[in-house]
Amino acid sequence: MLTRRTFLATTAAVASVRAIPQVAKSPAPRRILTLVYDKALGGMRAIDKLVR
Template sequence: MPHLTRRGFIGTALAAGTARAVPTVASKAATRRILTLVYDKSLGMMRAVEKIVPLR
């Protein structure tokens, strides 16, 4: 597994999230994606947890 810094991980996560969200923005505007970065002790690095919340 490659060694990523926090800055590199955040950049990678944002790029991946943007690439996934762009095609769906036009069709699904009634949800909000919440991206949280957490430290996973078992992996020894940060990981992204994405939660999709419907808008009211």
């Protein structure tokens, strides 16, 4: 018997199976940490960027 709950669970399982290989293929984004001098703070400040 197909209920709303089983339909949603089946749909979510199929979507996750299709999405996982695409996520695994993409490379992990790199983090670039840059230190800059901030005059307003009167000291160094860290800027973190994610680069794909």
